[in-house]
Each structure stands twice: as structure tokens, then as C-alpha cells.
Amino acid sequence: MRAAVIGLGRFGTFWAGMLSREFSVVGTSRRRIPDLPREVRQVPLDEALTSPLVFLTVAISAMPEVLREIAPRLGPGTTVVDTCSVKVFPVRQMQTFLPETTDIIACHPMFGPDSARERTDPLPVILWPVRDNLGRYEWLKDSFQRLNMRTVEMTPEEHDREAAFTQGVTHLVGRLLREMDLEPSDIGTLGYTRLLQVMDQTCNDPVELFRDLQRFNPSTREMRQRFSAALARVEALLEEGDGTDV
Amino acid sequence: MRAAVIGLGRFGTFWAGMLSREFSVVGTSRRRIPDLPREVRQVPLDEALTSPLVFLTVAISAMPEVLREIAPRLGPGTTVVDTCSVKVFPVRQMQTFLPETTDIIACHPMFGPDSARERTDPLPVILWPVRDNLGRYEWLKDSFQRLNMRTVEMTPEEHDREAAFTQGVTHLVGRLLREMDLEPSDIGTLGYTRLLQVMDQTCNDPVELFRDLQRFNPSTREMRQRFSAALARVEALLEEGDGTDV
Numbered sequence: 001m002r003a004a005v006i007g008l009g010r011f012g013t014f015w016a017g018m019l020s021r022e023f024s025v026v027g028t029s030r031r032r033i034p035d036l037p038r039e040v041r042q043v044p045l046d047e048a049l050t051s052p053l054v055f056l057t058v059a060i061s062a063m064p065e066v067l068r069e070i071a072p073r074l075g076p077g078t079t080v081v082d083t084c085s086v087k088v089f090p091v092r093q094m095q096t097f098l099p100e101t102t103d104i105i106a107c108h109p110m111f112g113p114d115s116a117r118e119r120t121d122p123l124p125v126i127l128w129p130v131r132d133n134l135g136r137y138e139w140l141k142d143s144f145q146r147l148n149m150r151t152v153e154m155t156p157e158e159h160d161r162e163a164a165f166t167q168g169v170t171h172l173v174g175r176l177l178r179e180m181d182l183e184p185s186d187i188g189t190l191g192y193t194r195l196l197q198v199m200d201q202t203c204n205d206p207v208e209l210f211r212d213l214q215r216f217n218p219s220t221r222e223m224r225q226r227f228s229a230a231l232a233r234v235e236a237l238l239e240e241g242d243g244t245d246v
Numbered sequence: 247m248r249a250a251v252i253g254l255g256r257f258g259t260f261w262a263g264m265l266s267r268e269f270s271v272v273g274t275s276r277r278r279i280p281d282l283p284r285e286v287r288q289v290p291l292d293e294a295l296t297s298p299l300v301f302l303t304v305a306i307s308a309m310p311e312v313l314r315e316i317a318p319r320l321g322p323g324t325t326v327v328d329t330c331s332v333k334v335f336p337v338r339q340m341q342t343f344l345p346e347t348t349d350i351i352a353c354h355p356m357f358g359p360d361s362a363r364e365r366t367d368p369l370p371v372i373l374w375p376v377r378d379n380l381g382r383y384e385w386l387k388d389s390f391q392r393l394n395m396r397t398v399e400m401t402p403e404e405h406d407r408e409a410a411f412t413q414g415v416t417h418l419v420g421r422l423l424r425e426m427d428l429e430p431s432d433i434g435t436l437g438y439t440r441l442l443q444v445m446d447q448t449c450n451d452p453v454e455l456f457r458d459l460q461r462f463n464p465s466t467r468e469m470r471q472r473f474s475a476a477l478a479r480v481e482a483l484l485e486e487g488d489g490t491d492v
Contacts, residue, residue, distance in 0.1 A: 115436035124433050152433055162431055169428065170437040172480065173419060179476035182415065185408055187370050187398055190361035191416040191447050194440040201437050207483075214484050224481070230425035231474070234418065237453075238460050 002026065004051035006066065008033045008042070010206065012057030014113040015083065016040040019055070022143050026051065049073050053136070055107075056082045056090075060212035063090045067097035076101035079136045083107050085167065085209060086217040087156035091130055104130035105137055106156055109149070110167065114201045122150035126159050164219035171210050172227060174202025248272065250294035251286070251301045252312065254279045256452065258303030260359040261329065262286040265301070268389050272297065295319050299382070301353075302328045302336075306458035309336050313343035322347035325382045329353055331413065331455060332463040333402035337376055350376035351383055352402055355395070356413065360447045368396035372405050410465035417456050418473060420448025 001023055005016040008029035016027045017037030025040045027033070028048040036042060048054070049070060058066050063084065074080070080102055084090040087106050094104045106128040116123055125144055129137040141151045154162070177199040184196060202210070214220045247269055251262040254275035262273045263283030271286045273279070274294040282288060294300070295316060304312050309330065320326070326348055330336040333352050340350045352374040362369055371390055375383040387397045400408070423445040430442060448456070460466045 110433050110435050119436055126433055154433070159433075162433060165426075165428065166431045166434050166438045169423070169426070170435060170441055173423075173441060174437065175480050175483075176473070176476045177415070177419075179479050180411075180415070180472050182411065185412045187356050187372055187400070187405075187408060188412050189356050189416060190365055191420065191444045192412045194444050195416055195419060198437045198440050211484060226426050227422070228477070230422045231477070233425050234421050235470070237421075238457060 001053060002051045003053040003055060004028065004043075004048035005040070005055045005057055006045070006048060006070070007056065007058035007062075008036065009057065009059075011083070011112055013037070013040075014116070015055065015057050015109070018116070018147060022147050023053070045070070046073060049078075050075065052077060052079065053140075054078055054080045056080065056084075059206075059208050060084045060086055060090065060216045061208070063093045064097070067093055071097045071099060071102075074099065074102050077134060079103040079105060079132075079134060079140075081105045081107045081140070083109060084216075085163065085213045087126070087128070087159040087163075088218065089216045091128075091156045094130065103132055103134050103136065105132070105140060106130050106159075108159060108163070112201075112205060114204055122148050124152055125149045126152050126154050128153065128155060128159070160217045161219050163213075164217050164223040168213060168217060168220045168223050169227065170198060171202045171205075171213060172224065174199045175207075175210055178203045247299060248297045249299040249301060250274065250289075250297035251303055252291070252294060252316070253302065253304035253308075254282065254288070255303065255305075257329070257358055259283070259286075260362070261301065261303050261355070264362070264393060268393050269299070291316070292319060295324075296321065298323060298325065299386075300324055300326045302326065302330075305452075305454050306330045306332055306336060306462045307454070309339045310343070313339055317343045317345060317348075320345065320348050323380065325349040325351060325378075325380060325386075327351045327353045327386070329355060330462075331409065331459045333372070333374070333405040333409075334464065335462045337374075337402045340376065349378055349380050349382065351378070351386060352376050352405075354405060354409070358447075358451060360450055368394050370398055371395045372398050372400050374399065374401060374405070406463045407465050409459075410463050410469040414459060414463060414466045414469050415473065416444060417448045417451075417459060418470065420445045421453075421456055424449045 003023035003025050005012050005027040008027045016025050019025050020039035026043045026048050027040050028045045082090045091106050108126040110124040249269035249271050251258050251273040254273045262271050265271050266285035272289045272294050273286050274291045328336045337352050354372040356370040390397050
């Protein structure tokens with residue numbers, strides 16, 4: 001089956017390459033992408049939108065604009081699959097903008113170009129059938145499993161809650177450590193090496209992803225509040241009886 | 247050569263076992279330790295102190311008390327080697343309390359029971375010859391290398407600076423995440439898995455180690471200030487233009 005990937009940034013290019021092992025993939029972007037995987041053909045947006053399966057790999061914050069642009073050009077029999085790192089917001093946007101004749105599947109691959117290279121276990125991907133009149137949801141799950149993904153079914157609300165306290169806190173720590181200008185050390189402990197890996201990997205993603213997944217996930221504010229409160233409690237633990245010290 | 251290990255807590259027991267591949271090791275503790283490595287014999291303090299090589303594996307905060315206790319009982323020809331996770335403070339204490347006839351080597355193994363099991367590369371250990379009249383420093387370095395350690399020479403001041411921004415920040419992050427009650431997740435990213443490893447490993451160490459290495463290292467206060475300042479900058483980055491959001 002033909003699949004289109006709308007948005008060929010760092011993740012979109014990687015995703016298109018990954019899908020090309022199972023689908024015939026075309027990709028589209030406003031600028032010409034020079035280093036596309038060989039199996040992926042860049043085409044104009046209108047040509048891409050004739051594919052029965054349309055993956056959106058655009059920034060979370062760009063979803064409303066992109067949906068407004070593509071909605072009137074989608075034929076019946078299209079299934080739109082987003083790949084955003086938050087789910088409640090884009091699902092609401094897709095329900096608002098996409099025509100009733102278009103199916104909607106919410107999808108969040110919990111990996112990126114870096115971690116996919118390093119992990120050897122099946123890559124987790126979260127799926128939820130928002131509107132599945134054409135019955136492609138189960139078939140997509142099977143296709144993903146053939147691509148060595150492990151599918152996990154979760155409502156958009158459940159996803160955002162759990163993602164805030166897993167992926168969200170990881171990106172917060174990674175960005176915070178980069179702000180501290182931490183550097184590799186000859187005397188680094190194993191734990192420190194792991195922190196640097198988290199820092200490098202999260203900061204390899206565009207800063208836009210970090211901002212969007214903190215701002216468009218309703219649970220990340222609570223996560224950050226709990227992070228700050230935990231820091232304050234740790235500080236308090238250190239101040240206890242401080243008078244007896246050096 | 248006979249070596250004594252003073253203090254058989256989690257690290258001391260592990261350290262005694264490790265040394266026993268190269269030395270004849272006796273250990274001492276106020277309580278009876280039931281699960282010592284087979285090659286390590288528990289003996290009374292006075293017997294332990296007759297060893298030419300005496301390792302101190304006690305809490306940083308216990309150093310003054312322990313040094314006061316052992317100093318009058320050390321014979322000439324003894325080399326005392328501490329293993330504290332900070333260096334300026336214990337070196338000053340050893341210089342203050344130990345007799346002139348006792349040699350002093352500052353030592354910080356940058357690993358523990360958990361990370362030693364997981365690492366396959368040589369384990370880094372920091373060494374500094376504070377007083378080496380008996381000339382055992384180079385010989386100890388060689389012995390450590392035969393035990394698959396990689397020795398790094400560093401002044402106590404250099405050590406504390408670098409350790410605050412490597413081991414110190416790692417333990418701060420680990421304790422903070424534990425305070426947040428983070429848990430394993432079915433949808434955890436690779437980065438999140440690494441954060442949980444850091445949390446579990448640092449929180450396996452006694453909380454006393456965490457407190458001591460934050461309180462007895464003069465650079466950790468600055469590290470924590472930079473941590474908080476970095477968090478504030480990241481928060482500010484997220485607030486920018488927040489009005490345009492969902």
C-alpha cells in the first residue's frame with residue numbers, strides 16, 4: 001500500500017525510511033530534502049494526499065495550520081495518522097478539521113532516530129483508533145509489528161498522563177543538564193555517563209519538540225511542579241543539621 | 247601484603263572482596279558482618295591496625311571520629327588510604343589527626359558494587375600521594391591496575407571540583423527522581439530507562455553518602471545553584487509566548 005509522510009524534518013525523514021520496508025512511501029515538504037532514504041520519493045503535497053494512508057510528521061504546534069491546509073484536499077477513503085509526542089491536543093484538532101469521510105488514528109512512536117539505532121528490543125509505539133470506519137486500524141497494527149514495533153493501545157488522555165512522567169521528565173532533565181554545560185569527564189561514573197547520554201539524545205531533537213511536548217501536554221505542568229517540589233525537598237534534606245558541617 | 251579495611255558497610259564489604267584478589271585482607275566493623283566475601287576475615291580493630299596498608303571505608307562524616315580513634319594505635323610504617331567520595335575534607339582531617347610516621351594516600355574509587363558489575367571497561371579510581379615517605383604510592387597504583395582499575399592522578403581540590411559536576415549532579419538527579427516517585431513504564435523511552443537506572447543505582451547507596459557528598463564537597467553548593475538556575479532558565483524558555491497555546 002502507498003503511504004505518504006507529510007513533513008520531512010529529522011523525525012519525518014527517519015520515519016519515512018522506516019515505513020519504506022513495509023509500504024511504498026512518498027514524502028512531502030515545503031523545501032527540497034537532499035538526503036532522503038533511497039526508497040522514499042519526494043512529491044508535491046497534492047500528489048502525496050492521494051495516498052490512502054497519510055502520516056503527519058509535523059511539529060505539534062503546526063498541526064492546526066497543516067490540518068486546515070490538507071483537509072479540503074483529502075479524498076474519501078483516506079486514513080490520517082499523526083505521530084505527535086502529545087495526543088489529546090492533536091486528536092482534538094484532527095476531529096475538528098478533518099472531514100467525516102477521513103479516518104483518524106492517533107499514533108506516538110516512543111523512539112526517534114537515535115534511540116531506534118541503540119535499542120535492540122521491539123520499539124514501543126502507542127496507538128488509538130479515533131475513527132476507523134475503513135477498518136485499517138488492526139491492519140496498521142500488524143504492519144507496525146512487522147516493522148519490529150511493539151504496539152500499545154492507550155487513550156489520548158492516558159497517553160498524555162504517562163508520557164509527561166516518562167518522556168516529558170526525560171526531556172526536562174536533558175535540557176536542564178545541557179543548560180548547565182555538563183561535559184564528558186575522564187572520571188565519570190557509570191551514572192554520569194548515562195546522564196550525558198540522556199542529555200545528548202534529548203538535545204539532538206529540535207528544541208521545538210521540547211517546547212511543544214511541555215506546552216501541549218496538559219500533564220507536563222504538574223510534572224514540572226512535582227520536579228521543582230522534589231528538588232526543594234532534597235535541598236531541605238541537605239540543610240537539616242547543616243550547622244555541624246565543615 | 248596484608249591490607250585492612252576499616253568499616254564493612256555496603257561499599258567496604260565490596261571493596262574488601264575486590265582487594266582480596268591482590269592482598270591478604272582483614273576487615274573490621276563494630277558489628278559482626280555475616281555475609282563477608284570468603285577470602286576476607288573479620289578481626290578486632292587492634293589486629294586490623296597492625297596491617298601495613300589500612301583502607302578507610304567509613305562515612306565521610308565519620309572520618310574525624312574514626313581518625314581520632316585509630317591515630318594513637320597506628321604503628322610506624324603504616325600507610326592509610328581513605329576512599330571518601332570527597333577529597334579536600336578527609337585529606338585535611340587525615341593530615342590533622344594521623345601521626346607524622348603514618349603515610350597518607352587519598353583515593354576515590356569512582357564506582358560501587360552496582361556499577362562495577364555493569365561496567366566492562368577498567369574502573370576509574372582517583373589517587374593522590376598526600377604523604378609517601380615509605381614509597382608505596384607507585385606500588386599501590388600498580389596493584390590497582392592489576393585489579394582492572396584505571397588510576398587517575400588529581401589533587402584533592404581538582405577532584406572535588408570535577409566530582410561535584412559529575413558524581414554530585416548524578417546523585418542529585420537520582421534522589422530528585424526518587425522523590426518524584428517515578429516508576430517503570432510500559433511505554434518508557436530509552437532515555438527514560440536510563441534515568442530510572444540512574445535513580446535506582448544512586449538510591450541503592452546509603453542516603454548518608456548522598457548527604458555527605460553534597461555537604462562535604464565545597465563545590466556541590468555551586469553545582470546545586472547552577473542546577474536550580476538552569477531549571478529556572480528552562481522554565482522561562484517554556485513561558486515565552488505561552489499566550490498562543492491551547
